[in-house]
Amino acid sequence: MTTEPQQQGNQTSREPLVAYLAHPVSAPTTEGVAANLARARRWLRWFVEHTDFAICAPWIPYVETLDEIEHRARGIRDDLAMVGRCDVIFLVGGRISEGMREEREWAHRLELGICTLVELGEEPPDADATPAALSLIAEALAP
Numbered sequence: 001m002t003t004e005p006q007q008q009g010n011q012t013s014r015e016p017l018v019a020y021l022a023h024p025v026s027a028p029t030t031e032g033v034a035a036n037l038a039r040a041r042r043w044l045r046w047f048v049e050h051t052d053f054a055i056c057a058p059w060i061p062y063v064e065t066l067d068e069i070e071h072r073a074r075g076i077r078d079d080l081a082m083v084g085r086c087d088v089i090f091l092v093g094g095r096i097s098e099g100m101r102e103e104r105e106w107a108h109r110l111e112l113g114i115c116t117l118v119e120l121g122e123e124p125p126d127a128d129a130t131p132a133a134l135s136l137i138a139e140a141l142a143p
Helices: 030-050 059-065 068-083 098-109 130-141
Strands: 002-008 011-016 018-022 054-056 088-091 113-116
Touching: 018 030, 018 098, 030 054, 030 059, 030 130, 059 068, 068 098, 088 098, 098 113, 113 130
Parallel strands: 018 054, 018 088, 088 113
Antiparallel strands: 002 011
């Protein structure tokens, strides 16, 4: 799933599509937030290992380093700016959070590709389920 080949010197390479990874973060406890971040990282790894997309999840360092209450508005603003620079958004993690809903609505307004994979559950697909998940992605992003 790449764009047309582009010349770079004597080589032809394919420019990957840039994909924004949306995953729920909020939880009632700090342990719950940490568990959500760990799952998000596993999803990020799954996309890197199984797709050709350049994956963007800029919210991860924000959650890891900033207080959510104090910096939530800034985080959402920056997330939406990053969504606007992507070609597609993937919604994963078993549910759609409030922040994910905002990201999805922004992607829709910008007419980006939107692929909802929350029905696959909180964790990324295992080896047996990966081919079916990749088919879902291809179907969702087909022209």
